[in-house]
Amino acid sequence: MGKDSHHAFEVLVVGGGPAGIAASVRAADYGARVGLVDDNATSGGQIWRGASEGQHSQDATRWSGLLRAADVTKFYGKRVFHQPEEGVLLAEGNDELCELRYRHLVLATGARERFLPFPGWTLPNVMGAGGLQAMVKSGLPIRGKRVVVAGTGPLLLAVAAYLRRQGAEIPTICEQASWSTLARFGAGLLAYPGKIVQARQLKKELAGILFAANSWPVAAHGGQRLESVTISRSGRTEAVPCDYLACGFHLVPNVELPSLLGCEMKGGYVQVDDFQRTSVKGILCAGEPTGIGGVELALVEGQIAGLAAVGETEQARKLFRERQKARRFTNMLDRTFRLRAGLKNLPATETIVCRCEDVPLSRLRTHASWRSAKLHTRCGMGPCQGRVCGPATQFLFGWNPDSVRPPVFPARVENLAGLIPGAEAEHRAISGGSQ
Numbered sequence: 001m002g003k004d005s006h007h008a009f010e011v012l013v014v015g016g017g018p019a020g021i022a023a024s025v026r027a028a029d030y031g032a033r034v035g036l037v038d039d040n041a042t043s044g045g046q047i048w049r050g051a052s053e054g055q056h057s058q059d060a061t062r063w064s065g066l067l068r069a070a071d072v073t074k075f076y077g078k079r080v081f082h083q084p085e086e087g088v089l090l091a092e093g094n095d096e097l098c099e100l101r102y103r104h105l106v107l108a109t110g111a112r113e114r115f116l117p118f119p120g121w122t123l124p125n126v127m128g129a130g131g132l133q134a135m136v137k138s139g140l141p142i143r144g145k146r147v148v149v150a151g152t153g154p155l156l157l158a159v160a161a162y163l164r165r166q167g168a169e170i171p172t173i174c175e176q177a178s179w180s181t182l183a184r185f186g187a188g189l190l191a192y193p194g195k196i197v198q199a200r201q202l203k204k205e206l207a208g209i210l211f212a213a214n215s216w217p218v219a220a221h222g223g224q225r226l227e228s229v230t231i232s233r234s235g236r237t238e239a240v241p242c243d244y245l246a247c248g249f250h251l252v253p254n255v256e257l258p259s260l261l262g263c264e265m266k267g268g269y270v271q272v273d274d275f276q277r278t279s280v281k282g283i284l285c286a287g288e289p290t291g292i293g294g295v296e297l298a299l300v301e302g303q304i305a306g307l308a309a310v311g312e313t314e315q316a317r318k319l320f321r322e323r324q325k326a327r328r329f330t331n332m333l334d335r336t337f338r339l340r341a342g343l344k345n346l347p348a349t350e351t352i353v354c355r356c357e358d359v360p361l362s363r364l365r366t367h368a369s370w371r372s373a374k375l376h377t378r379c380g381m382g383p384c385q386g387r388v389c390g391p392a393t394q395f396l397f398g399w400n401p402d403s404v405r406p407p408v409f410p411a412r413v414e415n416l417a418g419l420i421p422g423a424e425a426e427h428r429a430i431s432g433g434s435q
């Protein structure tokens with residue numbers, strides 16, 4: 001197999017967000033040989049990536065400093081896509097295939113946004129809320145643009161505040177949860193002084209923007225690109241002119257890699273014990289794949305996983321109380337931002353549900369399961385491998401994705417060919433290359 005580099009670690013961490021950073025730092029504190037791999041150009045994960053020094057929270061500054069100082073081998077811009085044998089992962093970068101061997105593995109693969117299909121959702125400039133934020137962080141000019149922010153979850157507020165700081169105009173923020181649910185959530189925050197501080201800050205930053213509960217987008221309109229969005233607001237619809245729609249319906253965990261490695265799942269999340277150990281010996285998991293709980297939970301779970309991976313269970317135990325509190329917040333998030341059943345009526349018959357393979361709702365309705373829909377319509381078989389339409393069809397039809405097969409991310413043909421005896425030589429012959 002034509003691997004360009006081989007590395008072996010006592011502790012290998014996949015995912016360089018808060019959970020992965022914390023796991024790496026804590027494992028390295030005890031002298032373990034630690035490797036950290038992330039598919040982005042820098043560490044920080046979804047929340048800290050791309051912020052300039054001045055925009056970093058105290059936590060971000062502290063943990064980035066600890067990671068810089070720690071003896072951790074970093075592999076940025078590399079995506080883990082396969083486990084060819086136990087204790088070995090393959091990661092692909094722009095120009096390199098890495099073989100990463102491990103004794104203990106910490107999976108800290110985070111979460112992604114959930115998208116729900118509605119008429120017009122595939123128009124240019126209709127984007128995920130976090131996706132638009134990431135594009136602006138990478139240089140997309142947003143100053144003076146009108147951005148409707150809609151869907152559900154606390155991410156909407158964080159994104160709206162960020163976009164406003166970058167000069168965007170936010171005509172409205174639409175949250176599908178009801179006012180009474182949000183009021184209960186607000187009261188529950190009193191137990192979390194850190195969250196209260198964040199909430200006050202957001203309130204200040206979002207002052208003057210129309211925030212509507214019981215509201216969601218029902219259609220996006222435009223010719224070549226988005227021109228307006230129809231919003232359902234407490235039962236009445238109205239059109240809001242805009243340049244972008246930043247839309248996300250809370251988060252779903254990235255559990256494809258843990259599933260591929262055989263980790264036991266429950267309710268869509270990776271099952272872990274007190275020390276963040278999964279059902280597979282030597283594999284631990286921390287952060288969003290074990291439950292959508294925010295950055296504090298990711299940090300504390302990451303630390304416990306890192307400590308447990310190097311056998312420092314007594315040190316890990318000291319963090320249990322902190323984790324317990326952070327987990328209660330996860331339950332609050334789940335209850336508050338649960339999707340209302342009425343959203344199942346958002347897509348019209350001809351609305352595309354699987355955008356990679358252009359599969360409309362009408363072609364999916366006749367199937368009884370994800371597997372049947374996949375086999376007959378190619379739903380979920382495009383480049384995103386069901387990452388977008390999988391959670392959507394789970395909500396719309398109650399379908400559960402079946403087992404995950406490698407590669408968990410699209411990989412280059414020459415790297416896949418290397419996994420099959422004889423196929424690499426055949427691939428070289430076909431492509432006429434002499435690699």
Ligand SMILES: Cc1cc2nc3c(=O)[nH]c(=O)nc-3n(C[C@H](O)[C@H](O)[C@H](O)COP(=O)(O)OP(=O)(O)OC[C@H]3O[C@@H](n4cnc5c(N)ncnc54)[C@H](O)[C@@H]3O)c2cc1C
Pocket residue numbers: 014015016017018019020037038039040044045046047078079080081108109110111112113129130131155158159251254257286287288289293294295298
């Ligand atoms: C799009 C988006 C934007 C968000 N923005 C905010 C925000 O502005 N404010 C806020 O409070 N919270 C935000 N959140 C929530 C925040 O991410 C979580 O609260 C928390 O920080 C999660 O930490 P984590 O370490 O578990 O995961 P993440 O921070 O998601 O880190 C996981 C990392 O693993 C990488 N990864 C996954 N699979 C692989 C693989 N196979 N190979 C290599 N690398 C891999 C991912 O690319 C990612 O960098 C956002 C979430 C999302 C999905």
